[in-house]
Amino acid sequence: MAQPYAATRQAIEAQQVEKRFGSVLAVENASFTIEPGSFISIVGPSGCGKSTLLRMIAGLIPKTTGSLMVHGSEVTGPRGDVGVMFQKPTLLDWKTVIENVLLPTKLKGRVTDADRRRAVELLHLVGLQDFAHAFPRHLSGGMQQRVALARLLNVGTDILLLDEPFGALDEFTREHLNVELSRIVAEVNTTSVFVTHNIAEAIFLADKVFVMTPRPGRLAAIVDVPFEKPRDISLLLTPEFNALVARVRNIFATGKDL
Numbered sequence: 001m002a003q004p005y006a007a008t009r010q011a012i013e014a015q016q017v018e019k020r021f022g023s024v025l026a027v028e029n030a031s032f033t034i035e036p037g038s039f040i041s042i043v044g045p046s047g048c049g050k051s052t053l054l055r056m057i058a059g060l061i062p063k064t065t066g067s068l069m070v071h072g073s074e075v076t077g078p079r080g081d082v083g084v085m086f087q088k089p090t091l092l093d094w095k096t097v098i099e100n101v102l103l104p105t106k107l108k109g110r111v112t113d114a115d116r117r118r119a120v121e122l123l124h125l126v127g128l129q130d131f132a133h134a135f136p137r138h139l140s141g142g143m144q145q146r147v148a149l150a151r152l153l154n155v156g157t158d159i160l161l162l163d164e165p166f167g168a169l170d171e172f173t174r175e176h177l178n179v180e181l182s183r184i185v186a187e188v189n190t191t192s193v194f195v196t197h198n199i200a201e202a203i204f205l206a207d208k209v210f211v212m213t214p215r216p217g218r219l220a221a222i223v224d225v226p227f228e229k230p231r232d233i234s235l236l237l238t239p240e241f242n243a244l245v246a247r248v249r250n251i252f253a254t255g256k257d258l
């Protein structure tokens with residue numbers, strides 16, 4: 001359900017945003033709004049500008065033209081209310097799991113007992129409560145991404161930008177983590193923007209799917225996902241789900257919605 005202030009203030013608002021890298025038009029004329037608390041997937045084939053769009057929202061690269069606002073203010077650089085997670089977990093190998101989760105707290109100052117309790121809560125949330133004192137090298141790739149997610153949640157950002165966070169993992173782990181991610185972001189009530197080139201994954205997670213097509217990177221359609229949440233993996237086998245997958249695939253092929 002939308003937040004009370006959704007009517008007046010969107011989490012993210014883009015108007016005619018473009019990004020050029022020299023002669024390459026990476027993102028063309030993107031306009032959209034993202035409501036607080038919603039889950040958006042950006043899906044499209046390789047090179048269509050998904051990561052570029054996400055990096056602009058994160059303030060990691062500047063837009064070339066247009067207006068891009070987060071919580072009502074123009075994005076001019078990285079900001080505290082937006083957190084980003086990439087395919088590689090970037091954990092500190094010489095720190096334990098809980099020390100990695102507490103890293104953002106430590107960068108701000110002294111770590112209190114309350115901070116430690118919160119870190120333990122976050123480890124419960126991502127299912128790693130028994131691994132607080134393990135080192136990252138003793139964890140699987142999926143577990144390391146869970147630590148990265150707990151660390152990101154510890155920053156307390158309102159908006160999570162997730163760039164293929166499970167892209168390097170096997171299909172089974174990935175499906176399982178998608179279910180977990182869905183539960184976790186609903187529990188902490190963040191706005192989430194998730195980049196993937198996997199159509200089923202995009203639909204399974206999202207309230208809306210932004211479909212991008214390449215050359216130049218264009219936001220071809222915004223598709224509403226009608227399935228109730230929380231969602232179970234069995235949804236993937238239903239005709240309704242597969243019809244939506246076919247619809248998104250058709251947008252890739254034709255650049256147009258049905």
Ligand SMILES: Nc1ncnc2c1ncn2[C@@H]1O[C@H](COP(=O)(O)OP(=O)(O)OP(=O)(O)O)[C@@H](O)[C@H]1O
Pocket residue numbers: 021024025026044045046047048049050051052053197217
């Ligand atoms: N720093 C850069 N300098 C020059 N060109 C870039 C840069 N970053 C991206 N591009 C170009 O912009 C276009 C979009 O790239 P982007 O990485 O956003 O696509 P993507 O959809 O995320 O692809 P993938 O799924 O393969 O990660 C591509 O043509 C890419 O070569």
